[in-house]
Amino acid sequence: MTLSRRTFLKAMGATAVALSVGKEATAQTSGEEKPEFMAILYDSTKCVGCLGCEYDCAEAHGNPDYEIPIDPPMRKTDDKQRTIVNHYETSKGRIPRKMQCMHCNQPACDAACLTQAMHKCPEGPVIWREDKCMGCRYCMISCPFDIPKFEYGSTNPQIVKCDMCIDRIREGETPACAYNCPEEALVYGKRSDLIREARRRIVEEPDRYYDHIYGEHEAGGTSWLYLSPVPFNELGFNVNIQKSSYPALTKGFISSIAPVDILLPAVLLGIYEATKSNNTKEEDQ
């Protein structure tokens, strides 16, 4: 086997391509400075658990005949229903909690998606785009909140999750659940404003609230913010979730790809050249 100059140059050319891909990759994960994400603050001390938001959500997403099953006491979102309100028995009595996509500032699903089907919009919502998705379900593996759901029964399955009513937001309206909430348990607004508002509520009524805003720092910060009267683990939240973003976990690996793609071929060439003399000796024998 011989190594001509041409093959060598070809090899270097391909390396350059690999490098450019790798570079882009690191640039994207580091995350552009966000403008100002829209967000929703959910105050479980104000929520009366009327489940109205479940119906509003179903209607807004093309399922007006939605009926809430009575049977399992603890329900989960699934490939039909994007939001669920469960009631938890806590140290301060029965407390409702709404569940839906958290719309992370730096979403794991967006970083995981290899076709950009999962997408963090500049407005704040994380949406799924049908024409791009190839149904690999890596977003489901990556999401720390288990939000994306897959239509296993369909031949052209979709990923179903809360899209924060992106169409309404783009028209300047409020997402359906927050718009219809009768008790103002859901407030829609700029994320920084809502964090200020949440802090104000905790400061003004320290007995009413547990001193933490879930979503302010969890998973690097989310566009869905929670206030609770009890520690959040009592409401079924994962309180061990890391404070840095999930895409940061793969950053080290992704940024090492380009150097390896460049350096390893050079090292291999070096070893090849070094052992070549062995080669001729053996053939002489």
Next chain:
Amino acid sequence: MSKTINVAESVPNQGFFQFLLEELKPKGKIFTPFNIISFPIIILGLVIIYLRFKNGIGSVTNLTQEVPWGLWIGFDVVTGVAFAGGAYVLVFMVNILNLKKYKPILRITVLNGFLAYLFYSAALLLDLGRPLNVVNVVIGNNYGVSSVLFLVGWHFLLYMLALFIEFSPAVAEWLNAKKAHRFLTAISMGAVIFGITLSVLHQSGIGALFLMAKDKIHPLWYNSYLPLLFVVSSVFAGISMVILEGSISHKVFTDYMDKTDNKHHNSILVGLSKICALGMFVYMALLVLVFIHEKNWVHINSPYGYWFLVEVIGFVMVPMLMFAYAYRSHNTLIIKIAAIMTLIGILLNRMNISIICYRWEDTERYVPSWQEFIVTLTIVFIEIWVLRWIVRRMPVLRSGPKWAAGSH
């Protein structure tokens, strides 16, 4: 059976298509035990694959919203790619380090690797919900460049190409295409260097896929060194597969082999066992490092802890010692047993990470459906059929025609 072997070298005057037609006919006995078992399974598997496309993935698998990757990914892709790692390790040894001793088993290993990748990507397509959109990864403006899966996919794809180029001189020899042979041999060095690089990255990338599943995998198996552990373990997993496959094909394909003496084959096995032992030693050292670094001893006294010990001591440390012992004593039987144990260990490790210890805290656990098993077997069987077809026709185990000698 043995009379038909030399057909390939005597045909060129017949006309190309006639030659191809002749070659498409089956060679060898039809009613072998392997065929009798594998044929019905393949038919059943194809029916299940048809149902999967007709009724959706959920109709034949037990996948859930909590466990979206099951046997098809966990075995065919995550485990299979490690098993196919022998190709890049051996190519490195023969073509870069110039260890001529291993050259007789190079082609069969590269062929095995290529077919493994080809069929595992087919399995991957079955698992995709919207397989037509897979073009978005290859062409178009939808590159998710920050995705580990995107990078794994591309490295995977390019590596398949590299493997094909590395194997292509054998195809050229089969077709008696001398000009093509010269060209393919000339570009294969580039394929070699790139193949190794691409392998290192996609082998580690498969480990990196699980980095974001931090809260879902049992802490004994999850750690930030997953990419490194995956690439190191792919070295001895691949070599163990080479040992096992070599031993099987030595029995099955005797008629299609050059008459090399057993001594040479045994010395290859002994050399490989040394590499395995060393690789496993490095892997064990890394595991110990991770174990201490993550303070994992708190998890050991639990069912999952014992399961971890079974994997690490029973199927890494024990075969490592067996390889080391066999290298000293030149005992090839122990090498083969150790290779099988190593493969079981890798299977356990990949399955633990992707299925068994994934969502370990859930009360409802995912167990693959029988259809998932049948389809997995179908993929493996078809791959073996194709492998057999090629080995019986092309110069894979035997050396090529005289005109090709020396150019490689």
